[in-house]
Amino acid sequence: MTHYAANKFSATTPIYYVNAKPHLGHAYTTIVADAVARWHRLLGEDVHLLTGTDEHGLKIQQAADAAGVSPQQFVDSIAPKFEQAWERLNITHDDFIRTTEPRHAVGVKKLLQACYDAGDIESDFYRGQYCVACEAYFIDDELVNGNCPIHNTPTTFVEEENYFFRLSRFEERLLKWYADHPNCITPGFRLNEVTGFIKTGLQDFSISRKTLTWGIPLPWDESHVTYVWFDALANYITAVGYGTDDAAFNANWPVDFHFLGKDIIRFHCVYWPAMLMSAGIEPPKGWAVGGWLLAGGEKMSKTTGNVVNPLDLIDDIGVDGFRYYVLADTVYGNDGDFTYEGLISRYNSDLANNLGNLAARIATVVEKKCGGIGPTPSLNSILAAAAATAVADTSAAWHSVQPSRALEATWGLIKATNAYLENNEPWKMEPGEAVDTVMGDALEALRIVTILANPALPTSTQEIWRRIGLTGEITDLRIGADTQWGQYPSGRQVVKGEPLFPRKK
Ligand SMILES: [Zn+2]
Numbered sequence: 001m002t003h004y005a006a007n008k009f010s011a012t013t014p015i016y017y018v019n020a021k022p023h024l025g026h027a028y029t030t031i032v033a034d035a036v037a038r039w040h041r042l043l044g045e046d047v048h049l050l051t052g053t054d055e056h057g058l059k060i061q062q063a064a065d066a067a068g069v070s071p072q073q074f075v076d077s078i079a080p081k082f083e084q085a086w087e088r089l090n091i092t093h094d095d096f097i098r099t100t101e102p103r104h105a106v107g108v109k110k111l112l113q114a115c116y117d118a119g120d121i122e123s124d125f126y127r128g129q130y131c132v133a134c135e136a137y138f139i140d141d142e143l144v145n146g147n148c149p150i151h152n153t154p155t156t157f158v159e160e161e162n163y164f165f166r167l168s169r170f171e172e173r174l175l176k177w178y179a180d181h182p183n184c185i186t187p188g189f190r191l192n193e194v195t196g197f198i199k200t201g202l203q204d205f206s207i208s209r210k211t212l213t214w215g216i217p218l219p220w221d222e223s224h225v226t227y228v229w230f231d232a233l234a235n236y237i238t239a240v241g242y243g244t245d246d247a248a249f250n251a252n253w254p255v256d257f258h259f260l261g262k263d264i265i266r267f268h269c270v271y272w273p274a275m276l277m278s279a280g281i282e283p284p285k286g287w288a289v290g291g292w293l294l295a296g297g298e299k300m301s302k303t304t305g306n307v308v309n310p311l312d313l314i315d316d317i318g319v320d321g322f323r324y325y326v327l328a329d330t331v332y333g334n335d336g337d338f339t340y341e342g343l344i345s346r347y348n349s350d351l352a353n354n355l356g357n358l359a360a361r362i363a364t365v366v367e368k369k370c371g372g373i374g375p376t377p378s379l380n381s382i383l384a385a386a387a388a389t390a391v392a393d394t395s396a397a398w399h400s401v402q403p404s405r406a407l408e409a410t411w412g413l414i415k416a417t418n419a420y421l422e423n424n425e426p427w428k429m430e431p432g433e434a435v436d437t438v439m440g441d442a443l444e445a446l447r448i449v450t451i452l453a454n455p456a457l458p459t460s461t462q463e464i465w466r467r468i469g470l471t472g473e474i475t476d477l478r479i480g481a482d483t484q485w486g487q488y489p490s491g492r493q494v495v496k497g498e499p500l501f502p503r504k505k
Contacts, residue, residue, distance in 0.1 A: 008048070009040040011257045011288075014264060015052040015099065015235050018078040019059045022085040024310040024338060025261060028293040031323050032332060032403060033259040034091045036288075038455035039398040039406075041092075042479045048252060050239050051086065052097035053079045054232045056225075058135055061214040071214045075100055085311065090319055090458050097239040099231055107238030109219040112207075112230055114279035115165065116220055126162045126206055129155035135228065137206075162206040163224060170274035174198050177273065177283060185269065186401050187333035190262070190289045194269040202270065205229065233272045237281065257286045257401070265289055288401045291335035293326060310338050320457040321347045321501065327403040327456050344504050350407075351460075354414045355449070356501035358421075359464050362442050363496035365426050365435070374469055374494045375436035377444035377486055384485040386416035387448050391483045394452045403456070410452040417445040443468055444488040451477055460500050469493050 013033045016026050030051060037049040055075040064074035079098055086093060097104060115121045128137040131148035138148065138155060148155050178184070178195050185191040208224035209215070215225030234242075236255060241248030260268050265287075273283035295310050314322045325346045330336025366374055377383075393409035421442055429435040446468060450461040454474045462474055469492025 007043075007045045008252075008256075009037070009043075009045040010048040010240075010252060010255045011037050011050070011259060012236050012255055013049075013051040013093075013259050014261070015054040015097065015232060016082055017054045017057075017059075018075050018082070019063055021078070021081050022311065024293060024295055026082070027085065027089060027311060028326050029259050029261055029290055030086060030091055031089060031326050032288075032290060032401075033257075034089075034093070035323070035327055035403055035455040036257070036259075036398060036401055038092060038458065038475075039479075041475060042451070042454065042477065044478050047094070048240070049091075049093045050095045050097065050236070051082075051091070051093045052095075052235055052239065053082055053099065054235075055079065055098055055100045056215040056231050057228065058132060058209075058212055058214070061212070062132070064214075072100065088314065088319065089323065095239050097235050099235060103244050104235060104238045105216050107243030108216050108226065108231055108234045110243035111234050111237070111275070111279050112226060113219045114281075115275060116218075118278050118280075120166045120169065120278040121163050121207060122166065123161060124164045124204075125159065126164075127159040128157070130158040131155045160210055162210075163208040163218065163221070164204040165207050165230075165271075165275065165278075166204050167202045167271065167274055168204050170277060171198055171202050173277055174202075174270065174274060177277075184285065185287045185289060187289065190265060190269075190287075190333070194265065197266060198270060202274075205271065229267060229271050230275070233267065233275065236272075236284075237276075242281075254282045255284045255286075257288045258284055259288045259290065261290050261292060263292070288332070290332055291330070293330060293336045293338050295338045313340070313343060317343060317347055317504070318460075318501075320460045321351060324351060324407070324456050328407045329404065331404050332402055347501065348503055350411060351501035352499075352503045354411060354418065355453070355457075355460075355464075356499060358414055358418050358442075358446060358449075359467065359500060360496060361418075361421060361427075362439065362446055363467060363494050365421075366439050366443070366494040367496065369426060369429065369431045369435045370439055370494075371431075372493055372495075374443045374488065374490075374492045375440035376490045377440040377488050378437050379486050381437075381441040381444070381485070383413075383417060383420055383441045383445045386413050387445055387483075387485050389413075390416075390452060391448065391479070395479060398455070407453070407456055410449060413445055413449055413452070417442055417449075420445075440488065443494070444485065447488050448483050448485070450474060451479070451483055463497075463500060467495050467497050469495075 011033050013030050037047050041047045061071050064071040130137050133151045142149055175198055207226055207230050208218055209227045210224050212225050218224045240252035258268055269287055276283050325343050329346055390409055390413035394406045397406035397409055424438045426435045426438040450464045451474055454461045465474055
């Protein structure tokens with residue numbers, strides 16, 4: 001392996017539990033992580049984006065039993081649905097880990113053994129009310145009329161010998177680590193939530209089950225399989241070589257960002273760094289914590305009143321339209337409401353009316369007034385300053401994992417260019433130098449926009465690039481060198497083509 005010159009950037013999504021098909025929540029986190037990874041590739045960085053599936057546990061074993069197949073057959077039937085969904089959404093992950101892979105089992109056992117050897121995993125008795133559907137114990141106060149508070153079904157009293165991870169020993173170490181890394185969680189207010197939780201006192205947690213067979217056996221006691229956290233969270237290190245390839249692991253860890261939803265922040269920002277510290281492994285460099293993107297109940301109905309899976313709307317709106325909406329409409333970190341009306345409204349205003357309209361009117365005027373050949377931009381155009389601002393603001397926003405602000409900054413250049421055309425009215429001019437100047441400037445602004453918007457709209461920006469006569473792949477370009485004003489070349493044929501974003505009702 002030779003890694004030199006380029007900076008590295010690594011990111012992960014959570015691995016998704018295969019008891020259900022991909023849904024909006026999975027898609028949301030994955031699209032954000034993908035767009036950020038794509039931005040870092042445009043910076044010329046050596047990017048590694050990891051996703052995958054979480055395939056062990058009691059619920060999977062039960063679902064397999066109910067379906068009359070082995071757990072392995074069951075997970076083999078569901079995991080490809082995630083890979084297919086990510087292919088459909090144009091997700092550019094560099095690795096897809098399944099927790100049933102041998103490389104994962106090797107690394108999980110190494111991690112468990114390291115924590116056991118450190119004295120942080122010990123045998124103890126667990127007694128409590130257990131909900132099978134939750135795969136979780138509840139204390140009596142949490143039960144509602146003796147039932148699971150989430151499922152409203154009876155819990156079972158379980159007493160079993162478990163191995164426990166002594167999380168309670170890590171309070172001071174975690175608080176010190178967070179004090180030394182005050183910018184590691186974005187958005188920043190989530191850091192207070194994490195340290196606040198640590199300060200309330202940490203409970204040891206169970207890491208094994210004797211009654212479960214669908215899992216990875218503990219290396220020192222094969223009568224137990226490990227359970228949930230040591231299996232699932234460990235994917236982040238096993239995928240990059242922990243336990244199987246030390247050189248790769250040392251080159252790829254710690255990760256720059258774990259992307260996750262706010263509901264699993266405790267496990268990612270408290271359990272996980274403590275497990276790593278116990279094993280003598282550096283904690284992650286960063287976490288990017290998203291809010292919930294909720295589908296708005298009846299609002300999702302189109303006309304019939306049926307609630308649809310938002311992922312089914314990709315057929316209507318296109319992959320880029322879908323990606324754009326989830327990236328642009330919700331400030332990452334805040335909760336968002338996914339509605340059909342919101343999706344259509346965003347699509348029409350930002351894609352059909354702004355970007356699509358700009359590309360179409362430029363092509364129309366170049367065809368009518370410039371013989372279909374794109375003129376070159378003027379170096380002192382007033383759009384040059386707008387472009388420089390858009391590049392700087394878009395870069396800063398992607399850097400701080402704020403896709404909505406990044407797109408707002410990029411769309412600032414689209415709006416400035418549309419305004420420039422409206423002020424100059426090149427469609428009313430006679431062919432000649434004046435119209436060439438205006439259209440060269442507009443083409444150059446559009447060229448820069450297609451690069452800046454590429455992480456969100458990978459397919460349609462590449463198509464605009466082609467229509468304005470440019471060759472090669474945008475993904476081979478670099479923010480900086482290729483976003484400097486004044487590079488649109490002379491002599492290129494500009495074509496209009498079919499509408500990229502036909503208006504929707
Ligand atoms: Zn439950």
